[in-house]
Amino acid sequence: MTEITYREAVVRALADEMAADPNVVFFGEDVAEAGGVFKVTPGLLERFGPVRVRDTPISEQAIIGTALGAAITGLRPVAELMFADFIPVAMDQIVNQVAKYRYMSGGQFIVPLTIRAAQGGGNGFGTQHSQCAESWLMNFPGLKVVSPSTPADMYGLLRGAIREDNPVIVLEHKGLYNLKGELPDDAGPLPLGQAKVVRAGRDVTIVTSQLMLHRSLEAADALAKDGIECEVIDVRCFAPLDSATILASLAKTNRIVTVEEAPHSAGWGGDIASLAATEGAYWLAAPVKRVNMGGALVAYSPPLEDEVLPNVSRIAREVKAVMAG
Amino acid sequence: MTTLALEARQAALHRMLESRMAEEKIQELFLANLIRGTTHLSPGQEACAMGTAAALRPGDTVTCTYRGHHHAIALGVPLRRLMAEMMGKASGSCGGKGGSMHITDASVGLLGANAIVGGQIPIALGAALTAQVKGTGAVAVTFFGEGATNIGAFHEALNMASVWKLPVLFMCENNLYGEYSVWNKTTPVQDIAVRAASYAMPGVIVDGQDAEAVYGAASEAVARARAGDGPTLIELKTYRFRGHSRTDMAPYRPAGELDEWLKRDPIEILKARMIADGQLDEVEFEELSRAAETAVMDAVEWARSEPFPTLEEMTKDIYYESAGA
Numbered sequence: 001m002t003e004i005t006y007r008e009a010v011v012r013a014l015a016d017e018m019a020a021d022p023n024v025v026f027f028g029e030d031v032a033e034a035g036g037v038f039k040v041t042p043g044l045l046e047r048f049g050p051v052r053v054r055d056t057p058i059s060e061q062a063i064i065g066t067a068l069g070a071a072i073t074g075l076r077p078v079a080e081l082m083f084a085d086f087i088p089v090a091m092d093q094i095v096n097q098v099a100k101y102r103y104m105s106g107g108q109f110i111v112p113l114t115i116r117a118a119q120g121g122g123n124g125f126g127t128q129h130s131q132c133a134e135s136w137l138m139n140f141p142g143l144k145v146v147s148p149s150t151p152a153d154m155y156g157l158l159r160g161a162i163r164e165d166n167p168v169i170v171l172e173h174k175g176l177y178n179l180k181g182e183l184p185d186d187a188g189p190l191p192l193g194q195a196k197v198v199r200a201g202r203d204v205t206i207v208t209s210q211l212m213l214h215r216s217l218e219a220a221d222a223l224a225k226d227g228i229e230c231e232v233i234d235v236r237c238f239a240p241l242d243s244a245t246i247l248a249s250l251a252k253t254n255r256i257v258t259v260e261e262a263p264h265s266a267g268w269g270g271d272i273a274s275l276a277a278t279e280g281a282y283w284l285a286a287p288v289k290r291v292n293m294g295g296a297l298v299a300y301s302p303p304l305e306d307e308v309l310p311n312v313s314r315i316a317r318e319v320k321a322v323m324a325g
Numbered sequence: 326m327t328t329l330a331l332e333a334r335q336a337a338l339h340r341m342l343e344s345r346m347a348e349e350k351i352q353e354l355f356l357a358n359l360i361r362g363t364t365h366l367s368p369g370q371e372a373c374a375m376g377t378a379a380a381l382r383p384g385d386t387v388t389c390t391y392r393g394h395h396h397a398i399a400l401g402v403p404l405r406r407l408m409a410e411m412m413g414k415a416s417g418s419c420g421g422k423g424g425s426m427h428i429t430d431a432s433v434g435l436l437g438a439n440a441i442v443g444g445q446i447p448i449a450l451g452a453a454l455t456a457q458v459k460g461t462g463a464v465a466v467t468f469f470g471e472g473a474t475n476i477g478a479f480h481e482a483l484n485m486a487s488v489w490k491l492p493v494l495f496m497c498e499n500n501l502y503g504e505y506s507v508w509n510k511t512t513p514v515q516d517i518a519v520r521a522a523s524y525a526m527p528g529v530i531v532d533g534q535d536a537e538a539v540y541g542a543a544s545e546a547v548a549r550a551r552a553g554d555g556p557t558l559i560e561l562k563t564y565r566f567r568g569h570s571r572t573d574m575a576p577y578r579p580a581g582e583l584d585e586w587l588k589r590d591p592i593e594i595l596k597a598r599m600i601a602d603g604q605l606d607e608v609e610f611e612e613l614s615r616a617a618e619t620a621v622m623d624a625v626e627w628a629r630s631e632p633f634p635t636l637e638e639m640t641k642d643i644y645y646e647s648a649g650a
Contacts, residue, residue, distance in 0.1 A: 025458060057488060059481035062447045066485065069451020072436060073386065077451070077457060096441050097448065105429040105437060106420030107642035141643045166646040267525055270649070302468070 001184055007177040009154035010040045014078065017162040018048050021076060024162060027054040028063060028080025038081060038118055038177055064093035069099060071113035078162060084119030084171055096165045099142035110165040120173040120261060121298045121309050130298040132218050132261045133171055134238040135268045144168040144192055146236040148299040149183035151211045153236060156190030163189050171208040179188055195242035197249065201229035204319055205249040207272050208259040212310060216259050219315040227270045228323055238268055246272060247280050254285035255322050258311050260292040267292055286325035293317045327541030331604055333379050334595065337536045341427045341592050342370040342617035344398040350621050351411055355571050360411050364425040367395035369566035372591035373498045374399035376539025377466060384450040384461060386434045389443035389468040391426035393438035396468055400433040404624035411435050414631040421634045443473035446482045452490035464550040466494040471517050472503025474513045483524040492550035494543060495558040499531060505577055521558035533561030
């Protein structure tokens with residue numbers, strides 16, 4: 001067992017997969033010589049050389065298109081888009097090309113392609129550098145979407161994504177890069193598509209992810225002092241979504257709260273609410289509660305940014321309201 | 326100028342005739358509602374595809390546009406599988422999931438026709454990256470129209486291909502019209518080839534009606550790419566004899582323009598040259614035409630009798646699922 005940061009987990013996973021498979025290549029803006037704008041990928045260029053580790057121009061469409069073409073001809077590319085807010089710049093390639101390439105060719109290709117991007121608010125980056133991308137990407141069959149919340153999951157899920165024969169978008173939360181955690185000595189690739197019960201509890205299920213997971217766990221600790229036992233689920237993989245784990249928890253607690261770092265409308269919490277309504281309605285003792293950003297955006301000003309993102313006291317308050325309902 | 330050997334000339338003429346006949350038949354089938362949706366026909370542009378294909382070898386790859394039936398036939402996609410794909414049949418080249426705009430056949434190097442203008446351009450960079458990383462010596466060709474040179478992905482792709490010295494042929498079929506708009510209303514440069522200068526690569530202008538001129542320019546670019554000297558932009562001056570798509574009668578064309586271009590029919594140009602060189606006579610040409618028509622009719626009849634995909638196909642190949650999954 002070693003202690004590593006979420007940031008170190010990324011580069012360790014990349015290095016281990018690149019060492020294991022010469023077909024893994026890695027490119028993106030400032031990832032090679034500079035080691036990434038978040039200093040997430042240092043040392044890869046030195047270790048694996050300029051053929052396999054490359055800096056690209058600021059050309060998101062070309063980055064993703066190149067990764068796709070490489071994936072369907074025998075490489076296993078990992079492409080970085082720096083901020084997840086830049087995903088929309090490459091949306092044609094991601095949505096119309098990457099997600100559909102296997103299907104519209106009648107299964108002629110596998111698309112072993114990983115796209116990494118850093119997402120999330122709370123750091124004063126302003127409106128165009130603070131968004132979370134899961135909900136944008138869940139409407140495109142063909143993609144897998146992974147959002148690790150801990151160093152161990154970051155390591156295992158990124159390795160799992162690189163080994164996937166399908167396109168996977170791995171979203172790293174900027175606010176977690178310094179988070180420390182234990183990595184087992186025998187850690188390896190983790191399977192995608194499995195949520196994780198992070199904290200067991202009998203009274204109410206909280207479904208959440210990344211920064212909101214850590215805030216929800218804090219809220220759960222506070223609520224436990226008031227006698228409310230929360231079961232906290234880390235979604236980990238938004239596509240495909242692990243419905244079974246969520247429904248099993250709902251069957252036990254009869255109450256469900258989603259805590260989302262995203263606007264309300266067409267946000268992923270709506271899918272969880274839909275799941276509860278369509279497949280878990282008989283277990284529901286109270287209406288589903290969604291805690292999110294409402295209709296607001298992430299502003300630069302500290303008090304505004306602090307207010308728009310669900311915080312520990314708001315999560316606790318909303319959970320209490322659900323318990324009272 | 327570069328000429329093709331006798332056998333290659335015969336093959337080019339044969340496939341141009343098949344392509345012309347196939348397109349005429351496809352138009353009939355669409356108008357008779359035997360094929361659904363829309364189609365974009367290539368008569369007039371056959372030499373662009375045949376001349377380029379003659380310069381390639383197995384292992385090279387092509388991405389192309391939704392006006393791509395001539396590329397498919399030039400590369401050797403079987404007529405039966407092409408026609409079955411037009412009709413959405415299970416034995417089509419994409420199992421019926423692609424259709425007219427997405428003809429794909431990896432077995433002949435056709436990585437896919439694309440229905441997003443210019444979306445296929447960056448994908449070629451990826452195939453070229455695989456060739457570069459693995460040292461296969463393969464080149465990647467991407468066909469697009471002059472209209473696509475106004476989208477961002479075109480510029481990103483040329484830039485990145487040049488920076489990385491990728492073995493790519495950027496083949497612009499300038500047929501004068503981007504959908505319904507004449508090129509000079511939307512494009513400020515006289516020749517698309519000059520755009521190569523911005524990306525420090527050769528920009529070449531070629532008579533796109535002359536299969537051997539296309540072959541000559543493509544061969545030079547292929548040699549350059551295989552030698553590691555990077556990409557080339559080739560502008561093929563050509564013309565589409567029909568409108569943009571199925572229902573477009575092209576009223577926007579000035580009177581007499583089509584007639585002038587019909588005098589430069591790529592089939593007639595190669596035919597005349599072969600007759601002049603004593604390699605062909607009118608009787609033999611008639612026989613070749615009839616053989617092409619017979620092959621197309623056989624493909625149509627075969628495709629009509631083939632079954633549609635079973636409904637289970639609807640959800641197959643969205644993701645690759647390994648045997649163990």
